Amino acid sequence: EADIYQTPRYLVIGTGKKITLECSQTMGHDKMYWYQQDPGMELHLIHYSYGVNSTEKGDLSSESTVSRIRTEHFPLTLESARPSHTSQYLCATQSTGPGETQYFGPGTRLLVL
Amino acid sequence: KQEVTQIPAALSVPEGENLVLNCSFTDSAIYNLQWFRQDPGKGLTSLLLIQSSQREQTSGRLNASLDKSSGRSTLYIAASQPGDSATYLCEGTSGSRLTFGEGTQLTVNP
Numbered sequence: 001e002a003d004i005y006q007t008p009r010y011l012v013i014g015t016g017k018k019i020t021l022e023c024s025q026t027m028g029h030d031k032m033y034w035y036q037q038d039p040g041m042e043l044h045l046i047h048y049s050y051g052v053n054s055t056e057k058g059d060l061s062s063e064s065t066v067s068r069i070r071t072e073h074f075p076l077t078l079e080s081a082r083p084s085h086t087s088q089y090l091c092a093t094q095s096t097g098p099g100e101t102q103y104f105g106p107g108t109r110l111l112v113l
Numbered sequence: 114k115q116e117v118t119q120i121p122a123a124l125s126v127p128e129g130e131n132l133v134l135n136c137s138f139t140d141s142a143i144y145n146l147q148w149f150r151q152d153p154g155k156g157l158t159s160l161l162l163i164q165s166s167q168r169e170q171t172s173g174r175l176n177a178s179l180d181k182s183s184g185r186s187t188l189y190i191a192a193s194q195p196g197d198s199a200t201y202l203c204e205g206t207s208g209s210r211l212t213f214g215e216g217t218q219l220t221v222n223p
Contacts, residue, residue, distance in 0.1 A: 033211060042214065042215040043213040045210070045211065094206075100144065100145060101147070101159060102147060102159065102211060103159070104149075104156045104157040106155070106156045107156045
């Protein structure tokens with residue numbers, strides 16, 4: 001069973017605040033991803049990492065930043081939250097070897113007022 | 114750049130019907146293709162993963178196929194049940210990048 005955790009699960013915050021969404025995994029996977037998904041819409045890749053000290057921007061322009069100091073953690077930070085950042089944020093890992101199955105966390109629902 | 118398209122966008126069927134969800138992708142160098150299920154307000158659950166060297170995978174009432182030459186994958190659901198109602202997402206991996214389709218919203222009516 002996949003062990004990937006996201007905190008907080010829900011967050012309501014005011015405009016201009018700095019927030020960090022946490023993602024952690026206990027599977028030792030090198031590849032990790034952050035997706036943004038609006039209700040009823042497709043997933044958009046915003047950041048990904050192939051390992052420690054490796055981070056790349058995804059297909060969707062995002063005002064967020066990420067870091068990968070440890071294999072287990074892949075936090076996403078918004079320096080100044082805006083109402084346009086209201087969305088669901090999904091973190092995922094990807095195994096290596098045959099199949100490279102992806103595992104998803106439960107997501108963080110963010111509401112910026 | 115990989116593009117993934119799913120048809121139809123929404124599908125409503127009576128309970129017991131067999132149905133097919135379609136997914137097409139543009140990059141034939143796809144490494145693997147995965148089908149996910151997403152329930153409202155929740156994350157994604159992996160259903161089936163097909164590696165590039167495989168043509169299909171089966172799990173219970175689900176069967177997924179992959180045709181790299183035509184850039185298509187299908188998800189077949191046999192004897193559909195109301196509990197199958199969810200959004201089904203197709204995802205293709207090229208290199209180390211994951212690209213998702215927009216999903217098919219399935220409703221199975223009792």
